[in-house]
Amino acid sequence: MAETTMETPAFAPRVMLGVIPYVSMPGKAGEAADFYARAFAAREIGRFADAASGGIMHVQLEINGGALMMTGMCAEGQAPRRPQGFHLQLVVADGQAWWDRAVAAGCEVVMPFERMFWGDRWGMLRDPFGLDWAVNEPGARPS
Numbered sequence: 157m158a159e160t161t162m163e164t165p166a167f168a169p170r171v172m173l174g175v176i177p178y179v180s181m182p183g184k185a186g187e188a189a190d191f192y193a194r195a196f197a198a199r200e201i202g203r204f205a206d207a208a209s210g211g212i213m214h215v216q217l218e219i220n221g222g223a224l225m226m227t228g229m230c231a232e233g234q235a236p237r238r239p240q241g242f243h244l245q246l247v248v249a250d251g252q253a254w255w256d257r258a259v260a261a262g263c264e265v266v267m268p269f270e271r272m273f274w275g276d277r278w279g280m281l282r283d284p285f286g287l288d289w290a291v292n293e294p295g296a297r298p299s
Contacts, residue, residue, distance in 0.1 A: 177244060178225040181285055185212040185228030188285045192217055192224070195261035195283065196246065196254070220246050243280065243288035251277050251293025258289065271295065 181188050189212075192198035198217040206213040212228035224244070248254050255269045258281050266288060269279030275295035282288050 172223060174222070176223045176225055178227070179287065180230065181226050181228055182230035183211065183228055184285055185215050185226040188226060188283075189215045189217055191261065191284065192219065195258040195263055196220070196289070197257070198224070220248060243290050245290045245292060247292045247294065249293065251279075251291050255279060255281075255291045258283075258291070263289065 186203070189198065189200055189203070193200065196219050198219045201216040201218055201223075202214070203212060203216075204214040205211070206229060209229075212226075215226050215228075217224045217226075246254060251269060259265065263281035263283050266280040266282050267278075269277060269291060272278045277293040277295060278290060280288055280290050
C-alpha cells in the first residue's frame with residue numbers, strides 16, 4: 157500500500173469504534189503489518205513514515221472488522237520490551253481456517269485449537285513479534 161500523508165488519511169470510520177489496541181513494535185511495525193496480512197488477512201488502512209528516521213511512525217490495520225494500530229518508534233532512551241498481560245482475540249465463524257492460515261504463516265501454537273468446556277472452539281497462538289492471539293469460534297450454548 158502507498159504511504160498515506162498526514163493531510164490525506166485513509167481510514168474506514170467503522171473500524172475506529174470501541175477500544176483499539178495500539179502496540180509498540182520498535183523497528184518492526186512494517187514487518188509485523190506484512191505478517192498480519194498473511195496470518196490474519198489484515199488489510200492495511202494507513203501507514204505513516206517518520207521522515208527523520210525512515211521508520212514507521214504509525215500503521216493501522218483492519219482485521220476481522222476491527223482495528224489494530226502499531227508504531228515502529230520508541231521513545232528516546234527507552235528499550236523495546238515484549239508486550240505482556242494480554243492477548244488479541246479473534247471471534248470468527250470459521251475458526252479452523254483462521255487457525256490454519258496463522259500457523260502456516262508462522263505463528264506458534266501456545267494452546268491447541270479445540271472444543272472448550274464452555275462450548276466454543278478456542279486456541280492460542282504466538283506471532284513472531286511476541287503477541288498472543290486467540291482464535292474463538294462460537295459454539296452452541298447450553299440452555
